[in-house]
Amino acid sequence: MFNFHTFRYALNSLEILTKRCSLRIRKIHSLAATYKPYCKSSNKLYSQTPSEYYSGLQKNSFFETEDKQIATNINMTSTSTGDGTWGWLGVDEDLGREAEPNEFVRLPEDKINETKYKSLTNAAHCMVYAENSEKVFGIYKIRAAVLMQLRYDGYFGFPGGLLDQGEDSVTAVNRELVEEMNFDTATHKITNDDYVVSHWSEKKQLVLHFYKFKVTVDELVEIEKRALLAHDYGGEVLGTVRVPLYTMGDKYRGFPLFLSHKFIGCSRNQLLATLLKFNIFTAEEIQSVLNASSGDRSILL
Ligand code: GTP
Ligand code: MN
Numbered sequence: 574m575f576n577f578h579t580f581r582y583a584l585n586s587l588e589i590l591t592k593r594c595s596l597r598i599r600k601i602h603s604l605a606a607t608y609k610p611y612c613k614s615s616n617k618l619y620s621q622t623p624s625e626y627y628s629g630l631q632k633n634s635f636f637e638t639e640d641k642q643i644a645t646n647i648n649m650t651s652t653s654t655g656d657g658t659w660g661w662l663g664v665d666e667d668l669g670r671e672a673e674p675n676e677f678v679r680l681p682e683d684k685i686n687e688t689k690y691k692s693l694t695n696a697a698h699c700m701v702y703a704e705n706s707e708k709v710f711g712i713y714k715i716r717a718a719v720l721m722q723l724r725y726d727g728y729f730g731f732p733g734g735l736l737d738q739g740e741d742s743v744t745a746v747n748r749e750l751v752e753e754m755n756f757d758t759a760t761h762k763i764t765n766d767d768y769v770v771s772h773w774s775e776k777k778q779l780v781l782h783f784y785k786f787k788v789t790v791d792e793l794v795e796i797e798k799r800a801l802l803a804h805d806y807g808g809e810v811l812g813t814v815r816v817p818l819y820t821m822g823d824k825y826r827g828f829p830l831f832l833s834h835k836f837i838g839c840s841r842n843q844l845l846a847t848l849l850k851f852n853i854f855t856a857e858e859i860q861s862v863l864n865a866s867s868g869d870r871s872i873l874l
Pocket of ligand 2: 734735753
């Protein structure tokens with residue numbers, strides 16, 4: 574059973590784990606610092622060396638070149654900086670897996686402090702926005718400049734993140750906005766009055782609190798500029814974007830198209846619910862945007 578290759582590979586894995594754990598230690602919170610295979614079939618990684626594993630991959634597959642590169646990187650981990658972490662998933666990364674339809678449900682405000690929910694993983698995010706009465710091309714009403722982010726995992730989402738141990742959600746959302754957007758809390762502070770809604774997922778054992786923060790257009794421009802200098806910019810945060818809230822003449826481009834992207838957690842719902850709650854959209858307008866978004870574009874044209 575025991576041979577030098579498996580032993581060396583175990584050592585490599587341990588080294589990867591140690592590096593990842595030390596990087597993510599602040600984020601791990603109460604969760605055990607253990608890592609597990611990305612999917613069940615990857616337990617192959619335990620019983621085969623990386624080259625054995627990759628040589629077994631189908632020839633001429635779409636991923637062949639990339640796979641070889643990854644295999645090379647994994648083999649290099651003992652001597653180089655290739656991170657070789659493909660196939661491994663940190664415990665808290667499970668939270669970011671694609672949500673099933675209706676996975677997140679509303680958590681009424683009076684239940685938030687119940688031990689059942691407080692003892693789960695909690696996170697807080699925020700929609701920073703400015704109302705804007707201008708028009709794009711003199712035609713499409715901007716309504717509001719709403720900030721979202723492209724995240725490291727490819728999803729769109731709001732700035733924010735996991736609560737530290739013992740931290741409340743409003744403190745966490747301010748801290749995360751400093752980290753992810755270089756938010757100036759000396760001039761802008763999110764308060765309990767900005768709280769909007771909470772949701773939870775039984776499957777992910779995750780509770781998500783949501784805040785809004787309204788500023789002027791000029792302030793928003795400053796926030797956008799500062800965000801480029803944020804600690805997490807270029808790492809966890811790949812960019813701040815304004816959401817197009819108008820629907821173009823083809824009844825698809827603009828907001829409906831934007832909503833057809835992939836969104837983390839229930840952030841798509843948080844966006845729509847907050848636009849509705851703060852009267853940027855009426856319920857009818859939201860409904861027609863949703864119809865256009867899920868509809869077949871060729872029929873709508
Ligand atoms: P990581 O620990 O690296 O993920 O960073 P973080 O502390 O900044 O946490 P993150 O913002 O990723 O939020 C933690 C979890 O909350 C994610 O794994 C998602 O499941 C969920 N999440 C992230 N962003 C949003 C968002 O904008 N809205 C909602 N509803 N959920 C989100
Ligand atoms: Mn975050």
